[in-house]
Amino acid sequence: MAADAGLDEARSASDVARDAAFERDALPWLDDVYRFALSLTREESDADDVVQETFLRAYRSWHTFIPGTDCRRWLFTICRNVFLRSRERQRPTVDLEDGEQDAVAAGSVYAAAREKGYDDIYARLDLAPALRDALDELAEPFRSAVILVDVEDLSYESAAEVMGVPIGTVRSRLFRGRRLLQEKLVTVAEDLGFQGAAVA
């Protein structure tokens, strides 16, 4: 009995330490994980489910988290896996040779916007609602790349780990996503009847 009591005490101390670490390292990222989940599911109720499952799995698997490493990245990875499994689909694959084509194409989008006088739309319009809508319409896996790097400020390397793809693929998807978003925003400016000063 005394041995059992000792075991219970030891387990309790271990549990307390785990819970303290979970509170300190994992819980502060709840909002970040929610944003990422919402970008994946596009539906708030689905995002709620994904976030709950992410944190429950993280808690159950806390022994696999390496202290001192990037907990947010670890949570994002779990989140993405939970989402993919919930949709019972394979990780999408996209064939993109490189990011240069999209980078150059973005320049063309800018040139066209500039001709219409839309090159200062970011300064003159509150584009946050339009950006959110455009992000919702953006296809996976471009959406994940843009959210992770541009909104959540992950490095290419961290985003690659979360998405389970090489860094070059993150770059390609990111550049494609940015270019598509910028095309959509120019369309939004046109639809809003934005009056720009056309370049002669």
Next chain:
Amino acid sequence: MMSAPARSQLEALGLSASCAEVLTHLWDYLDEQITPTSAERLAAHIATCATCRQYEEYQECFLRAMAGLKQELNAPRSLRERLATRLKGQGCGCWDKVSRQP
């Protein structure tokens, strides 16, 4: 090595070599994904080319707008409360901290 479609796009735009390099690698530059030597070369050109400077400002504004989205969307209170309940059910000792987070 640049792909053929990207190269032909660039040729169609008729840019100088330096402007073409900025156009092709501006995002790498802004994301700090290129070598310091390349970054210095791009920065030097941007400093002297009004067109490239305007394009850089345009892309910086876009990236700032994207980063700004982060401030607008947080986990709803209802989610925090449900997660707290689920964690409590798992025996998590810090379940009550979930709904207390800002």
